[in-house]
Amino acid sequence: MSIEENKEYTPKIIVFACNWCTYAAADLAGLNHLEYPASVRIIRTPCSGRMDPNLVLRAFNRGADGVLLSG
Amino acid sequence: MKRRVGVFVCECGTNIASVVDTEKVAAAAKNMPGVIFATNYKYMCSDPGQELIKNAIKEHGLQQVVVASCSPRMHEKTFRKAVEDGGLNPYMFEMANIREQNSWVHKDREEATQKAEDLVRMAVSKVLKHKPLKIATIPITKRALVIGGGIAGMQTALDIAEAGHKVLLVEKEASIGGKMSQIDKTFPTMDCAA
C-alpha cells in the first residue's frame, strides 16, 4: 500500500491466525465491538503449526509492514 | 477447473451495511480476476439468500462461490450446503469475514469498505485454487472402553450402558471402586462412600 500524502502513515499488518484460538478470539473481539485499526488483515490458518517461515517472508516481500503470527 | 467465481456480499441487515458499502464491494468484486457474477443481498444466510446462490450457480454456470459475510466459524457449514445443493462440490467455496473482523471492529466507512474489498479479493484468489474434495466415511464400533474403575469410570460406564451400548471396564486392581472405597463418609452430605 502506498503512503498517501494526506493520511497518517498506517502500517499494513498481516495476521496469521489459528482457526481454533486467535481466529476465534478475533471473532469474539468483533462480537464485543472492540475497535482496532482497519489496516489489520487476518488470514485464517488451521493451526499455527501450519505456518511456514516462507509465508512470513512472502508477506514482507510483498510489502507488509508487520506480520503477526498468533496461535 | 474453469474460473467462474460468483461473489455474494451480505449486508447482514445493517450489521455490515451500516459500516461497509456492500454495493461498492460487489461492484469491485466484478472486476476481480475470475469473477463472473457479484451481488449484494440483505441476509445471505436466510432461505432466499441461499436460493440466490443456488440459482446463480445454475444460471451463470458458477464453478466457485465466495460469500462475504460473517465469520466462517458461524456459517461456513450453511453455505457449503447451499453450494452443494446448487450442484457444486461443497469445498469449492470460501468465505470473507467482513462482519466480526471488519464492520463490527471498524468505524471509518471508507477504510472498512476498502478492507472488505481486500478480504473478498483474498477469498477469490483462494477459491480459485480450490479443488473438489471428497468426504469419506468410516464405520464405528459401538463399544466403549473405560480405563479405570473409580467413581469416574463407574459413572461413565453406567451412563453409556444405560443408553444401550456395550462397555468394557478395565481396572488394574482386583476390585473396582478406586479411592472412594477407602473413604469412610463423604462431604458435603456425609453419606457413606461405597
Added chain:
Amino acid sequence: MVAVAQHPNIQLMTMAEVVNVDGYIGNFKVTIKKRAKYVDWDLCTGCGTCMEKCPTKKIPDAFEMEMGQTTAVRFLYPQAVPGKPFIDAEHCTKLLNGKCGVCEKVCPTKAIRYDDKDEIVTEDIGAIVMATGYDLFEWEKAYGEYGYGMYPDVVTSLHFERLSSSSGPTGGKIQRPSDGKIPDSVAFIKCVGSRDDTKGKSYCSRACCMYTAKHAYQLKDKHPDSDAYVFYMDVRATGKGYEEFYMRSQKAGAKYIRGRVSKIYPKGDKLVLKTEDTLLSKPMEVEVDMVVLATAMVPAEGAKDLAKIVGFTTDKDGFFQEAHPKLQPVETFSAGVYLAGTCQGPKDIPDTVAQASAAAVKVLGLFAKNELATEPMISEVDYNKCSGCEFCVPICPYKAISIKQLAERYHGQQINRRVADINPSLCQGCGACLPACRTTAITLKGFTDEQLVAEVDALCL
C-alpha cells in the same frame, strides 16, 4: 458399585491393564494384559474359605494403608466387586517356593489355579474414556521437617479415612497407629505438597480443604473431648453447601489456625508442631498425639506412559491434557478419546461425577451415528516427492504419519522405497507436518501453500 458389576451391558476386567492401542476413532484395537489371579472366577463363588484358612496371614494390607494385616489369598477388601479373591503372588508360599497348597484343598469349588498365567487379549473398541484417577503425593520423600515418614503417628488423610471407617482396622475408633491410644489432640495440616513449588506441586488439590473439615468434624463427633487443630493457608470451600459444611466443623469445635507448620518433632510420646499463627503474627508451638497430613493429589502411577500408549498428551504436572480448558474439558487431542475424573486434574466427587457423565455423553454422541464422515481438509503425501526422511513422523501430534514400503520399478528392477503415509482417519488437518517436510511432499488440502501464498499476495499487493 454392584450396579456396575450387574449391568448386562458392562463387562468388567479387573487386574488388567491396557498395553497397546492401535487404530483411530470408531475403530481402535486395544491390547489388554490380564494379570494372573490364580483363582478361576467362573468357578469361585466368593465363599471366602480360602482366605479364612490361608496360613500366610501377616501381610501388611495396602488397602488399610498397612495399618492392618491380610492373607496371601484375599479379597481386595471385604466388599470388593467382583466379590472374588485372588492370590498375591509376592507373598503366597506355594507360588514362592512350592510349600502350602492349603487353599486348593479347602476350596469347595476347586477354583484355585496355581498355574494361572498372564493373558493378553485384543478388543475392538469405538471410543475410549480415561478414568485412571490419582495417587497421593509421596510426602515422605520431600518433607524432612515432618520426619520423612519416620514418626508412626504422622499419617496421611487416607490413613485417617481408614481409622474412622467402621470396616477399617480399628472398627471405626480413631486410634493412633503407634500404640492404639485414642488421641487427646490431633493436628491436621493442609496443603502438604500442594501450593508448594519448592517441595511439591504448584497447584491446589481442591478436595483437601473439605475433607480436612470433614476429618476434624469426625474427630469431634466421635471423641468430643479430643482437640482438633487445623493448620491452613486458606480455606477454599467453594462448592455448593461447602461453606456451611466448614462452618459446621468449626461449630463442632475444630480450631483453625492460619499458618504453615515448619517443623514436627517428637517429645515423649507426643509430637510438637512449630508454627506461626499468621493472623496474630505470633510464633507458637502445639503438642498433639497425632498429625494428619492432607497430601496433594498427583496423577496415577504410570499415567504418562498410558497417555503415550493411547496417543494423547499430559500437562506440566502429568495430568491428562484436555483439548480446551473451557470448551472441550473432557476431550483430548486424540479423536475418540475422552477424560473423566481426577486423571484430568484434582477434583472432588461431585465434579468427578459431573465430568464422568459429560464424557459418557461425548461417547454416546459418537455412537448415535452409524458412520463417521472424515474431514476432507487433511494432509496428503506425494510419494514421488517424499524422500522418506521421517522428519514429519514425530511432528504429528495425532500419530497419523507412519512409514510404509513402496514397491517400485527402478532400471527394470523391483525395489522397495520408504515413504511417509498419512492415515486419513487420524489426520486432523493441523498442517504441522508441512513445514517439517524439506521436499514439500506434503500438501494440506484446503490450506495448500499455493492457497496461502495467493491470500498473502491478494492482501499485500
